Amino acid sequence: MQKVFLKKLLFSIGVLLFCINVVDAQDTLSKNLRLSYEEAKAILLRENLELIAAYYEVSKADAALIQAKLWRNPYFVWNQDLYSLEKNQFFNYRNQHLLQVEIVVPISGKYINSVRLGKLGIEQNRLIVYDIMRALLYDLGEHYFELQALQAKEKLYKEILIRYEKLIESAENKLRVGAISSNEVVRLESEYIAVQTESIHNQNDILTEMSSLRQLLNLQESIDIETLNKSLTDSIPLSEIDLINDALENRPDYRLNTSQIKYEEVNLKLEKANALPDVKFAYQPIDRGSNYVRPYEGLVIEFSLPIFDRNQGNIKLAKAKLEQSKVNQLQSANLIRNEVSQSYHQLLNSRQGLDNFSLAFLEKIETLNQNANQNYEKKNINLLEFIDLQRIYIENKLQYIDIINEYQKAINYLNFTVGKEILN
Numbered sequence: 001m002q003k004v005f006l007k008k009l010l011f012s013i014g015v016l017l018f019c020i021n022v023v024d025a026q027d028t029l030s031k032n033l034r035l036s037y038e039e040a041k042a043i044l045l046r047e048n049l050e051l052i053a054a055y056y057e058v059s060k061a062d063a064a065l066i067q068a069k070l071w072r073n074p075y076f077v078w079n080q081d082l083y084s085l086e087k088n089q090f091f092n093y094r095n096q097h098l099l100q101v102e103i104v105v106p107i108s109g110k111y112i113n114s115v116r117l118g119k120l121g122i123e124q125n126r127l128i129v130y131d132i133m134r135a136l137l138y139d140l141g142e143h144y145f146e147l148q149a150l151q152a153k154e155k156l157y158k159e160i161l162i163r164y165e166k167l168i169e170s171a172e173n174k175l176r177v178g179a180i181s182s183n184e185v186v187r188l189e190s191e192y193i194a195v196q197t198e199s200i201h202n203q204n205d206i207l208t209e210m211s212s213l214r215q216l217l218n219l220q221e222s223i224d225i226e227t228l229n230k231s232l233t234d235s236i237p238l239s240e241i242d243l244i245n246d247a248l249e250n251r252p253d254y255r256l257n258t259s260q261i262k263y264e265e266v267n268l269k270l271e272k273a274n275a276l277p278d279v280k281f282a283y284q285p286i287d288r289g290s291n292y293v294r295p296y297e298g299l300v301i302e303f304s305l306p307i308f309d310r311n312q313g314n315i316k317l318a319k320a321k322l323e324q325s326k327v328n329q330l331q332s333a334n335l336i337r338n339e340v341s342q343s344y345h346q347l348l349n350s351r352q353g354l355d356n357f358s359l360a361f362l363e364k365i366e367t368l369n370q371n372a373n374q375n376y377e378k379k380n381i382n383l384l385e386f387i388d389l390q391r392i393y394i395e396n397k398l399q400y401i402d403i404i405n406e407y408q409k410a411i412n413y414l415n416f417t418v419g420k421e422i423l424n
Contacts, residue, residue: 100284109269127255142409147227157195160195166190171184191387191390243344261322267318275312284298302405350403365393
């Protein structure tokens with residue numbers, strides 16, 4: 001009885017601890033996840049499912065190389081008497097039997113070129129992984145910085161809404177004692193609703209961007225992501241030519257096109273080699289009863305005669321693929337030059353726009369906003385003037401948030417087009 005009671009007690013404790021762990025896990029998942037951009041990149045490179053799946057393509061290419069390196073298996077041939085008319089016997093191997101071992105030997109570089117194609121396949125799949133990684137990091141930057149801008153706007157909207165709520169409450173108290181007209185209260189409420197509507201649209205956009213980020217980082221839907229601000233870089237590369245050269249050296253898609261040319265060159269050699277037949281060597285250590293010499297030991301050499309099929313079609317196809325890969329490389333180089341040039345000038349334009357919002361100007365905007373609140377409460381300005389100043393404040397703050405977002409996205413796009421991190 002004591003043993004049964006002890007088992008039940010231990011089981012109950014185990015269930016209780018499991019439930020506590022589940023609740024703690026759920027509470028953890030429901031909390032906000034504060035992520036810097038660098039932390040988000042680390043999670044992406046470790047947890048993104050598309051990237052993980054791409055790594056298996058390298059493993060598949062490595063398996064194909066292993067297979068290409070293997071020699072063909074030899075053949076074993078056994079030939080014996082099935083039925084003898086002379087002796088009226090079935091399956092009497094003593095009357096006649098033959099043992100033969102065969103092996104097919106590829107010639108003219110078929111084996112070597114097949115192995116080369118396998119190695120190039122691994123190289124290409126690695127470049128594909130790097131290109132997927134480059135695209136995913138670009139998508140991460142687009143969604144992260146967009147979410148950062150939306151969250152900054154939401155903070156602004158909440159600040160304005162709280163301010164309007166206090167003003168409306170104060171105005172309603174003044175309306176009760178007849179200090180102001182009802183029109184002024186309605187006007188404040190109208191502005192409050194307008195800002196609230198913009199906030200609702202902004203919140204929906206936040207949900208969209210957060211969903212995209214969670215998918216990229218392989219996070220559960222219950223996690224809310226909070227972005228972290230960091231200081232913006234002031235250094236901008238000045239040489240467009242150097243950036244283009246860096247892109248032609250680092251872009252994995254361009255390197256993939258270069259590798260494809262090598263691949264098609266080796267493939268053409270392989271197709272030309274396939275025009276020549278393989279040679280089969282065979283050795284007959286025993287041949288009893290089917291040859292004029294008993295016992296007989298012989299050597300066999302076999303190969304097809306390339307009279308009709310000399311692999312003409314596949315050779316022509318390989319030549320066309322080689323020329324096509326060269327054209328694709330030229331097109332890729334032209335695309336890269338234009339993309340880098342575009343991203344570079346977009347960065348310069350965004351930086352110029354950001355410089356317009358100097359620290360002195362931002363301080364003036366904040367001072368203007370504070371003075372507007374104080375002057376309205378003291379009745380130094382009327383309601384229309386106050387609303388006009390509020391709109392100017394909101395518009396300038398939103399423009400500042402947007403230009404920061406544009407600048408960060410311009411940096412992200414420049415890194416994407418060059419193929420490496422030029423600016424952080």
